[in-house]
Amino acid sequence: MSYFHGTDVRHEALARLRAGARNAEVARALGVPVGTIGYWRHLDRAARGECPGAHDPKCPRCDGRDLDRAAYSYLLALYLGDGHIIQYSTHRVPSLMIACGDDWPGLMDACEAAMRAVFPDNSVCRVRRTGCHNVKVYSKHLWCLFPQHGKGRKHERTIALEPWQQQIVDAHPWEFIRGLIHSDGCRVTNWTTRAVGGKRKRYEYPRYFFTNKSDDIRRLFSETLTKVGVEWTELARGRDPFNISVARRASVALMDQHIGPKY
Incomplete structure (x- = not known):
């Protein structure tokens, strides 16, 4: 038993x-x-509603169920950064999986909370992996809510938001920015030297970085930054312009107010 x-x-x-x-x-x-x-x-x-005849949880797109739009904006960003949808051969229901590093347990909790808010009637779990946990939710309607799913890597295909998704991001931009920073970004302390009274002194300053190979995802990030009044620049490593930087003091302060470092 x-x-x-x-x-x-x-x-x-x-x-x-x-x-x-x-x-x-x-x-x-x-x-x-x-x-x-x-x-x-x-x-x-x-x-989880996988057995024949079992109740199938309602979908905001198919059935008009209420959607926690703020949680969805955050979860959408996590998906674009560190998530993918997979259909195991032993499961009849696909799963959305977000990889969360063990160094940031708060991020893992936030991811699970967002999944439960967006899919209140579906199964959510954590699967341990080396150095991380995969936070997963099972639903037959993942493709309805994440139409960006497709074959191949995200940076090798077009990533564009549907009009209804863009409306949610426009209404909850900071949740979207936070999700992208939590997935593929960071807050760091840079340093340089400057002459003060004829002597070179070390000067430290914070900045935010976002790194992603997808031109489309970087564009979504930078456009949303612009909408909330954050100034940003694009930095290249060699010929690859994969990095978005936020370094101006006022913009960093605004990011600190709404995002802050990972935890």
């Missing part, structure tokens, strides 16, 4: 199952009867 095994064991089993492992593999790895693993999988699939 499943209640003879601790909650931690069950959670680990479900994480492995959702990642694509077979019942027998999980049973051997955790020392749990294969029948119990199958029972856990059945309950988990039923809770």
